[in-house]
Amino acid sequence: MNAHAVEDYQDLDAEIRADxxxxxxxxxxxxxxxxxxxxxxxxxxxxxxxLDKFTLLKDPHAKLGCDVNPFISCGTMLNTWQASTFGIPNPLIGIGGFAIMAAVGALMMSRVLLPRWFEWAVFGGVAFSFAFIHWLAISAIFFIHALCPWCLVAWVASAPMFFSVVARLVETGHIGAQGAVRRVLRSWVVLTLAWYLLVIVLIVVMFWNQWVLMFGL
Structure with a gap:
């Protein structure tokens, strides 16, 4: 292959990457x-x-539908102080916060032109949610040593919401990232999957003895 052909292929490759x-x-x-x-x-x-919290308030010893065993249990989590971090049950905050995000999502799907302040407000909401999820996840995995199935659903939901909003702000120029940082922040699907993998690894490692007993390994 001559030099001109190599240059043509390199130019074509550069154009494809640019596109x-x-x-x-x-x-x-x-x-x-x-x-x-x-x-x-x-x-x-x-x-x-x-609803599970209300059940426990009526009967602190009630067995909830998501109480599988001592370490996979909503009840274990709901009876900790972390479950009411701001003085009220965390799920009540989630009901309001997630409902607002769902409404924002419906608004965005209608292709309404959103002002810059609104997009930053959305980012503030998902950033708070994701940071709070991290604190609860760290508490559950490293200190409480229990997993709440419904909490895991909230964890799963929060990650793509945060990373996709960040990618959106980068693409609209609200976050002025350049080069490799820009490419990484725009890859919200990859970031979400990487975060899922990290959490799964932590759960497997930190609860290894419990998994061994549970599955008889």
Whole structure:
């Protein structure tokens, strides 16, 4: 292959990469769909946890539907102080917060032109949610040593909501990332999957003895 052919292939490869970089990975309707689905899942989990909390208030020794064993148990989590971090049950915050995000998602899917302040407000909401999820996850895995199935649903819902909104802000220029940082932040699907993998690894490692007993390994 002569030098001219090599240069042509290199130019073509560069054009393809440029086109891929230019193509939006977080268009408004896609992010809206993520917020709508994630908001609904988080809201549903929050409602379920709220009902379970009411059950425990009536009978502190009640066995909940999601109480599988001592370490997979909603009841174990709901009876800790972390379950009411701000003085009220966390699920009540989730009911309101996730409902708002679902409504925002529906609005974004309608292709309404959103002002900059609104997009930053959405980012503030998902950032708070994701940070709070991290604190609860760390508490559950490293200190409480229990997993709440409905809490896991909220964790799963929050990650793509956060990463897709960040990608959207990068693509609209609200976050002025460049180069490799820009490419990474736009890859919200990859970031979400990487976060899921990290959490799964932590859960497997930190609860290894319990998994061995549970499955008779």
């Amino acid at each position: 891929m970089d230019a193509a939006p990975r977080a268009p408004q309707r896609t992010v809206g769909l993520v917020l709508l689905i994630g908001g609904f899942l988080g809201w549903w989990a929050s409602v379920a946890l709220t």
